[in-house]
Amino acid sequence: ASGVAKPDGLLVVEPDEELAFLHPLPVQRLWGVGQVTATKLHDRGVHTVADVAAMDPGALTAIVGRAMGHQLHALAHNRDARRVTTGKRRGSIGSQQALGRRRRSRDEIDVVLWRLVDRITERMRRADRVGRTVTLRFRFDDFTRATRSHSLADPTAGTSTIHSTAVAVLDTAWPLVEARGISLLGVSVGNLSDLDAVQLVLPFERKDAEQLDTVMDAVRDRFGRGALQRATTMRGDPGIQLPMLPD
Numbered sequence: 001a002s003g004v005a006k007p008d009g010l011l012v013v014e015p016d017e018e019l020a021f022l023h024p025l026p027v028q029r030l031w032g033v034g035q036v037t038a039t040k041l042h043d044r045g046v047h048t049v050a051d052v053a054a055m056d057p058g059a060l061t062a063i064v065g066r067a068m069g070h071q072l073h074a075l076a077h078n079r080d081a082r083r084v085t086t087g088k089r090r091g092s093i094g095s096q097q098a099l100g101r102r103r104r105s106r107d108e109i110d111v112v113l114w115r116l117v118d119r120i121t122e123r124m125r126r127a128d129r130v131g132r133t134v135t136l137r138f139r140f141d142d143f144t145r146a147t148r149s150h151s152l153a154d155p156t157a158g159t160s161t162i163h164s165t166a167v168a169v170l171d172t173a174w175p176l177v178e179a180r181g182i183s184l185l186g187v188s189v190g191n192l193s194d195l196d197a198v199q200l201v202l203p204f205e206r207k208d209a210e211q212l213d214t215v216m217d218a219v220r221d222r223f224g225r226g227a228l229q230r231a232t233t234m235r236g237d238p239g240i241q242l243p244m245l246p247d
Contacts, residue, residue: 018078023050030075037064052076093129094188095119101141103181106174110167115233116187117166121159122225124189125217128196130155131189134165138173141181148173155193160209162189 013021027046028038040063046052052060053076061069074080095116104112124131135149148169156162166187170177219228 019053022076022078023048023053025049027052030072031080032068032071032075037068040064049076089127089129089192089194091192092131092133092135092188092190093120093123093127093192094135094186096137096184096186098184099182101181101183109170109177109182109185111232112185113166113170113187114163114230116185117163118159118230118233120187120189121157121162121213122217122220124157124192125213128194129192130157130195131162131193132156132191133189134162134169135188135190136166136169136173137184137186137188138177138182139184140176141183143183144180146173146176149190151191155191157195157213158210159213 025048027033027041027048030049030052033041041047041052044063046055046063052072055073057069057073060073063069064072097112097116099112132153132155133149133151135147138146138148140146150165150169152161152165216228
């Protein structure tokens with residue numbers, strides 16, 4: 001469902017509406033159908049999940065093999081024996097913003113970077129998570145991609161610390177950005193751990209930046225995220241504002 005619910009990846013399929021959702025989808029949406037299998041099915045006039053559901057299981061297995069045939073026939077009828085695993089927390093938290101094809105100045109990219117880091121670190125604190133590795137992902141105007149990362153000595157969810165690290169990572173990649181242009185910037189924080197599992201580092205006093213994060217989180221919780229913004233992030237186009245989903 002998340003794959004067909006751009007841009008936020010959130011779609012609700014009501015009970016008893018699963019087949020109505022599944023059947024119009026292209027056959028490639030079925031788990032396990034890659035380019036080779038899709039081509040075999042297309043050559044025989046099978047293009048949608050509904051087409052798969054309407055096939056005789058024997059005819060389907062003749063095309064894709066016994067195991068795959070039974071699997072696809074079951075999935076097309078909303079039957080899936082795979083266990084749903086819950087309780088596993090994600091290993092990274094990230095966000096990205098498309099920038100279009102217009103050339104962007106360093107100042108403009110810095111504003112986007114601030115917005116992404118501010119959003120990510122707020123999500124981390126809401127989830128009581130801290131992380132060590134800051135990764136930037138770039139998509140250039142020629143559609144090539146690159147990643148750059150840096151790992152901190154100690155895990156944190158502090159906006160200022162994560163941002164300064166992200167700026168340093170951006171500095172290393174800036175010659176590439178200037179040469180190729182940039183159409184998308186993504187930021188993620190990985191090597192996550194639970195806040196209560198982290199050993200405190202001396203000194204124990206809270207820093208001013210951490211206190212600022214706490215105050216901003218409290219204001220946003222009470223009055224909404226738009227009630228308090230960092231001045232730097234208010235310049236330029238904020239892009240599509242996505243809902244803050246639980247992590």
